[in-house]
Amino acid sequence: MTTSFSCLPIVDVGALKEGPLSEGDTQSLSTELYSIFATTGFAYLVNLPLSFDHTEIFNVAKEFFELPLAQKMRLAKTSFRPGNINTYRGYFPIQPHLASDNLKEGFEIGSPNLDHAAPVTSKTSKVVLSEPNVWPSQDIFSKQARLEQMHSELQAFAAKLLSLLAIALGKDPAFFSSWLVDSLSTLRLLHYPPVPLSPTKYTNEDEVKLSCTPHTDSGILTLLHQDDTGGLEVLNASGDWVPAPYVPSSIVVNIGDLMAKVSGGRFTATMHRVRAPQPKLPSVGYGRFSIPFFFEPGENCIVGNFDDDKEGVVYGEHVRKKMSTWVEFLEDSGYDTVSTEGN
Ligand SMILES: O=C(O)CCC(=O)C(=O)O
Numbered sequence: 282m283t284t285s286f287s288c289l290p291i292v293d294v295g296a297l298k299e300g301p302l303s304e305g306d307t308q309s310l311s312t313e314l315y316s317i318f319a320t321t322g323f324a325y326l327v328n329l330p331l332s333f334d335h336t337e338i339f340n341v342a343k344e345f346f347e348l349p350l351a352q353k354m355r356l357a358k359t360s361f362r363p364g365n366i367n368t369y370r371g372y373f374p375i376q377p378h379l380a381s382d383n384l385k386e387g388f389e390i391g392s393p394n395l396d397h398a399a400p401v402t403s404k405t406s407k408v409v410l411s412e413p414n415v416w417p418s419q420d421i422f423s424k425q426a427r428l429e430q431m432h433s434e435l436q437a438f439a440a441k442l443l444s445l446l447a448i449a450l451g452k453d454p455a456f457f458s459s460w461l462v463d464s465l466s467t468l469r470l471l472h473y474p475p476v477p478l479s480p481t482k483y484t485n486e487d488e489v490k491l492s493c494t495p496h497t498d499s500g501i502l503t504l505l506h507q508d509d510t511g512g513l514e515v516l517n518a519s520g521d522w523v524p525a526p527y528v529p530s531s532i533v534v535n536i537g538d539l540m541a542k543v544s545g546g547r548f549t550a551t552m553h554r555v556r557a558p559q560p561k562l563p564s565v566g567y568g569r570f571s572i573p574f575f576f577e578p579g580e581n582c583i584v585g586n587f588d589d590d591k592e593g594v595v596y597g598e599h600v601r602k603k604m605s606t607w608v609e610f611l612e613d614s615g616y617d618t619v620s621t622e623g624n
């Protein structure tokens with residue numbers, strides 16, 4: 282159950298940088314993570330086992346989003362550019378014709394190591410979850426290899442966190458290892474442009490201008506890099522939106538719906554939203570950049586229930602069901618492709 286927290290806990294995961302964890306670190310970290318995921322469902326992690334810092338990862342995002350729109354549209358999912366064949370990976374543009382509280386563009390990649398030989402197709406959806414990544418040509422975007430490396434490191438980090446959760450649950454540390462096979466984990470670069478505010482805004486809580494509407498993440502575990510723009514807020518059990526401001530050198534971790542479900546409610550998927558970045562703040566000339574990494578099992582993985590007497594969920598079926606509600610995956614986006622094609 283989410284609790285009436287007023288700020289998010291900070292967990293030092295520095296012990297994960299070294300080789301095998303000591304018995305003491307294993308116990309203390311697994312207990313701490315378990316209790317966080319059972320209460321706030323959200324925390325900051327610091328002292329990360331990653332080879333890159335905020336400056337580097339946000340420079341990669343900036344290099345991508347500064348490409349001309351026509352170049353980014355070459356990588357657009359087929360729902361935004363019908364001539365393209367990519368359905369799950371690639372670019373999605375800002376969609377101003379939809380609700381203005383979902384103003385964001387994004388670029389998504391999957392694992393560089395995924396085997397694309399036998400894509401699974403579905404009778405009800407055209408989306409190929411295991412399709413290869415799409416990339417800008419190397420002469421205009423130099424960071425493909427580095428971004429793939431970041432994906433691999435975040436995947437390894439998520440696997441370590443899952444192993445600690447398994448221990449906290451009293452299971453074998455490898456309890457979640459089948460979830461790593463053919464993993465569909467997604468690294469998503471996000472850019473929210475600044476949104477002009479009228480002076481009357483913020484007089485009433487209902488009028489808060491958002492660029493990401495309240496939601497829970499759909500999957501297992503999210504590792505989020507956010508820049509120092511601010512705006513992320515997390516809902517507590519009393520119905521208050523608690524700010525989750527920028528903490529230098531940290532990432533935010535949170536639990537998704539599927540994990541909450543298969544944990545039999547032991548873990549909580551907490552609602553969150555993002556306030557629109559305002560152009561009047563000097564630091565938000567670009568708007569907000571954030572980079573969630575969604576840990577996802579393989580398409581055919583049966584995500585087993587922690588309680589052995591309850592049925593598991595096939596991950597591919599779960600994600601296709603959820604997808605019908607995501608703005609970046611509407612089957613027919615209604616996007617005005619003509620005005621964005623260019624050269
Ligand atoms: O931009 C953020 O900080 C949060 C993004 C998010 O919640 C999501 O993409 O699921």
Ligand SMILES: [Fe+2]
Pocket residue numbers: 496497498553
């Ligand atoms: Fe989210």
